[in-house]
Amino acid sequence: MQGEYLAQLGNCAACHTARGGEPFAGGKAIHTPFGAVYASNITPDPVHGIGSWSAEAFYRAMKHGVNAQGRLLTPAFPYTNYTSISRADSDALYAYFQQGVKPVAQASREHELGFPFNTQLALAVWRVLFFSPEPDTINSIALRADSMPANDPKGFKNEVERGRYIVNGLGHCSACHAQRNALGAVSSDGLLSGALMPMQDWYAPSLHAREEAGVQHWPREQIVAFLKNGVTQNASALGPMAEVVAKSTQYWRDEDLQATAAYLQSLPVYPAPSKKAAKVSPQTLSQGAALYAQHCATCHGENGQGIQETDGLAQQGILPSVTKIPALAGNRAVSLSSSANLVRIILAGGYAPSTAGNPRPYGMPPFVHVLTDDDIAAVTTYIRASWGNQANAVSASEVVAQRRGVLQ
Ligand code: HEC
Ligand code: HEC
Ligand code: HEC
DSSP, X not given: OHHHHHHHXXXXXXXXXXXXXXXXXXXXXXXXXXXXXXXXXXXXXXXXXXXXXXXXXXXXXXXXXXOTTSOBOXXXXXXXXXXXXXXHHHHHHXXXXXXXXXOOOOOOXXXXXXXXXXXXXXXXXXXXXXXXXXXXXXXXXXXXXXXXXXXXXXXXXXXXXHHHHIIIIITOTHHHHSOBOTTSOBOTTOOOOOEEOTTSSOEEOOTTOXXXXXXXXXXXXXXXXXXXXXXXXXXXOOHHHHHXXXXXXXXXXXXXXXXXXXXXXXXXXXXXXXXXXXXXXXXXHHHHHXXXXXXXXXXXXXXXXXXXXOSHHHHTTSSOOOEEEOOOXXXXXXXXXXXXXXXXXXXXXXXXXXXXXXXXXXXXXXXXXXXXXXXHHHHHHHHHTSTTOOOOOOOHHHHHHHHHHHHO
């Protein structure tokens, strides 16, 4: 079913399927600065789900963020992105959620938002300030794949247009990669210029900056490989991005990955705000070097070169080289001006997503119970200042704050 593919493209399950819960029966909490919001049951159950909804009502929810009962929906449901969906794609999704998903009789949970954010009035005001529905479009992923000839004039003008439709629409990359204001609205400049994710100590880097997550200078195939496999020679998907790859982009069709890559490459390039790397004390560096040799070098290499996999599919030229252990030398994730992700991965460890191209990812062990705050600050500072990496030092107090989050 086309709709099933679109649900993967839009990663509906990321929010609507709770861990260990029935598919799309809801119940998963999304923590916002205004309180917890629970994704709804969107199975075709007529009472608790959307079984009694019309296709029109479903389209209105996607495009306008208003549900079948006329309730304004919170923008934790990323309708500010989904608003660009075409009626054809909405109908394909609707057909899938009515016919392809098992109905589950489970009530949606009430949100736990503080006053005034729990009121319809607040949402109405928010919408006036920050939301305008996109004009209707005939562009469609579903129709195109089924019945439209490749160069149908009613379809996308070109590959970049298709990529824009995916990235800004169902793909909702801006939900994490764009800055938000104090009221949680994605900035209206339309840029994906990087943001600290609300309530999570993860920084989603700028897709406009070469020093961050911009891929304008990457070979096209490497971008496709990153989204498909979750790893490439000099980048690996971590934390929330690993989930995006695991649940969504690894399943995207090649034409959609290619279009996404084309669009990401068409984004204007802006330099990331640079913080001048301050002088690091020699003691910190030698402390960091010793810790690195003891705890990290077996995997990441004495010179931060990592371990590349050269066998299997990569060797036969079927897949681009898949990384076993990412290099730290020349790795943008290591020298981002925000050290949030770095401290987080060293404290909590993690896995790259398991994908067809990298089915058994190696894990990064957690150091939360192994290294002190001071140690982690020193080793992080060391890898940010070695092998050509040039980034500012990390202080023990930054580690303290993150450790609290990891231990919670
Ligand atoms: C980032 C999390 C997130 C993603 C991704 C997401 N949703 Fe939701 N969705 C929510 C939340 C939270 C609500 C509840 C909003 C409210 O009640 O105000 C919701 C509500 C809805 C509703 C309204 C249900 C009702 O009974 O009022 C529909 C329909 C819906 N989502 C469909 C989808 C579809 C289809 C997708 C994938 C294309 C999707 N959602 C992806 C978070 C998400
Ligand atoms: C749920 C939040 C979230 C969403 C949605 C999301 N990202 Fe990310 N992304 C992140 C975070 C956090 C990082 C930094 C961690 C890392 O390097 O993997 C990241 C990193 C990246 C990188 C940098 C890779 C590197 O290390 O050089 C690229 C490229 C990227 N994302 C592209 C995308 C695209 C394209 C989409 C939409 C299809 C998307 N992201 C959607 C959170 C997200
Ligand atoms: C057992 C092997 C192993 C050891 C030991 C290890 N790592 Fe890792 N590390 C990994 C793997 C595998 C990944 C990729 C994880 C992922 O993608 O989520 C990784 C990821 C990372 C990343 C993120 C790189 C990126 O591309 O986003 C950093 C930074 C890092 N490790 C630093 C360290 C430091 C510092 C130490 C020592 C304190 C260390 N690692 C010890 C295996 C290891």
